[in-house]
Amino acid sequence: MSKPETIDYKSAGVDIEAGNEAVRRMKQHVAKTHTSAVLSGLGAFGSLFSLKDAVAGLADPVMVQSTDGVGTKTKVTVMAGRYEELGRDLVAAVAGDIAVMGARPLTFLDYLGIHKVEPEIIEAIVRGMSDACAEAGIALVGGETAEMPAVYAPGELDVVGFVTGVVDREKLLDGSTTQEGDVVYGVESTGLHTNGWSLARKLLFQVAKHKVDDTPAELEGKSLADVLLAPHANYVKPIRRALDAGLPIRGMAHITGGGLVENTPRVLPEGFGADIDVRSWAAQPIFALLQKLGNIDAEEMHRVFNMGVGLAIIAPAGLLEELSTAFAPFRVWEIGKVTRAHAGVKLVEAE
Structure with missing residues (x-):
């Protein structure tokens, strides 16, 4: 045997x-x-x-x-x-x-x-x-x-x-002290971060048939690998700088799955909403490429992706310069206002 x-x-x-x-x-x-x-x-x-x-x-x-x-x-x-x-x-x-x-x-x-x-x-x-x-x-x-x-x-x-x-x-920051007229400040993302990837992969690799090392013209000479694998922005240190400096921040939303549309309301009191001006910042080219490939409407893009804003900060008006200093090297924009006219986020295109 x-x-x-x-x-x-x-x-x-x-x-x-x-x-x-x-x-x-x-x-x-x-x-x-x-x-x-x-x-x-x-x-x-x-x-x-x-x-x-x-x-x-x-x-x-x-x-x-x-x-x-x-x-x-x-x-x-x-x-x-x-x-x-x-x-x-x-x-x-x-x-x-x-x-x-x-x-x-x-x-x-x-x-x-x-x-x-x-x-x-x-x-x-x-x-x-x-x-x-x-x-x-x-x-x-x-x-x-x-x-x-x-x-x-x-x-x-x-x-x-x-x-x-x-x-x-x-x-604790929970947005409970938010007031009507407070500003929504947006902090720059580094790209897609870690959300929306099932849709992004489908569009880039199935619909457009790209390879990971391709350099689509829309990405201005960068490869898909370089753009897609840019690490999720590490906001811990700049957040601590802002808080340790005593800036009167009411609340902050990490813009992950659900985008600005679903994450911003998580730090707004009941009965409050926000008008977000989509023209107030410049999103990275990858988002326009994805939108074109899928013929995706703006609401869906802002619900799936961060669209270039990785952090939303609710704070009184007049803090742009101080927040920009605290969050450097990330850019900060005034992207909206808190309102009681409606609940949730409303995307607008202000002149």
């Missing part, structure tokens, strides 16, 4: 040594985000973070948490073979969601599901995350890499981020 075939974990599709190598490569990138508040390193069963300094001086500290992914932007990442930007995307997308509430992000965790662990790809993603965390003053305290060939097709991956922060209850 022949000897039965030896079947191990690697033959089932999971390479333990590749996973160990990926962890070895991660360590230097993760370590640069740590301060003395981080009490554990990679390899512990959980992350330890001292809150003593984080809550010092806060009368009523509130913990703020959020989780999100980057959608099907991962598909374009794989097409282009450029993974570092994906790590930056993840941190900026998730941390931005609590920064707009007035919270100071403290720690970040990630989950990476992948068909096959390739240490250089894992390292690139973690390097992007650690750079974005270091830029925003966030500790990257741990994560999980799951190699699951039965779940993810060859070359496929998904990433999810988890952020925790803290804010004094009296400094």
